[in-house]
Amino acid sequence: MSKIETNHPKRRRGADLENAVLSSAWQLLNEVGYHDLTMAAIAKKANAAKPVLYRRWPDKSSLAASAILKFGPKLDVKIPDTGSLREDLIDFFGQLIKIFDIFGTEKLNGLVTDRLKSIPMEKLFETSNSDNKLQKSVEEILKNAEKRGELVFKNLSPRVLHLPSVLFINEVVSQESVTMAVITDIVDEILLPVFTANS
């Protein structure tokens, strides 16, 4: 009996190994949460060595983020088009809540703040390959609103375009649970006034 299965290489490499690590990280994240997630445990569970992790990810928070990106609920790329800016925004951010609800926010405690050490808030939703999906979605929603005459897109500065991400992250970091009520408040009290200020 030899290498029947083709792949029982003594050493996994590249994508193989990477997947094993991410998978282990994802499982542990679900079991113990970000705070109690340790690099050593991930390595052990993946039958890999710690340096392997650090060769691929600069730090624990990046690794965790990658795992969530890979195994977590996918952002519904469907951009709502309800015919009203308000409804579109509420609908869209309502979808975002899910990512945090799947675990319960305690399991993610510390992740966001750790991420903020290396990257600015607006970039939190960027993946390495793809661009900031959240940002793009918001822009599309706003352009749809422009077609209906609700605002003038080119009047919106980058800072204003980032505002939704910033406010959303803020809620998450503030350790409160982000409910639909919170979302509608943010939209009504802040986002709509800002977006339509130059309509």
Place this chain on the structure above:
Amino acid sequence: MSKIETNHPKRRRGADLENAVLSSAWQLLNEVGYHDLTMAAIAKKANAAKPVLYRRWPDKSSLAASAILKFGPKLDVKIPDTGSLREDLIDFFGQLIKIFDIFGTEKLNGLVTDRLKSIPMEKLFETSNSDNKLQKSVEEILKNAEKRGELVFKNLSPRVLHLPSVLFINEVVSQESVTMAVITDIVDEILLPVFTANS
């Protein structure tokens, strides 16, 4: 000669010791910045033992914050009253910049994010004894604006009142330097539209 003067007590206690620690922390903060500030170094410089630090402050970021509160530039309690909400806001937040400019923001890298692990954003400016001065100031500025008919104060929700702090913190966390240009942009593009949305 009684010991009331406590000239060379072998052991400092209470406020004495606390001041020594805070002073050491402040000096080290200026020398090496928050990231390279270590509890051991603070203790050593203050000729104190590490447990002394942890008996008074729950963690490194709290100790650093206390030191800054004690020795850093005082927030000018003077609330501007220029006759225009816009100018008042710009003036006030312009004052805040100073705290971060004294060091250069790199020296404070990590402090804010560490603080966010234990307290929500809006509370970052609260001290243990006094209430949130920043918050109070913003409210006063807004009430002055109400007198001039620029807005209706009671229409502003807590979330909206916290917005200035949130945006300011966000800029700091984003590792960009917060300039006056940034401040005026924030005021013009975001704060004014939001505050006056219900005028």
Place this chain on the structure above:
DNA sequence: CATTTTAAGATACCAGGGTATACTATTCAA
């Protein structure tokens, strides 16, 4: 004063993030 209580001192320790090193299995180019 004498005794009790409080808190500082000294120090050892633990856990976890992150790095360095020496060695070896794979891949790939020649």
Place this chain on the structure above:
DNA sequence: TTGAATAGTATACCCTGGTATCTTAAAATG
């Protein structure tokens, strides 16, 4: 086929935040 380059494995190590323990000075109590 062989040899160099690449990237795993194993493991020891460093650093620092934070804790535990034991001793002892000082303050408070009476």
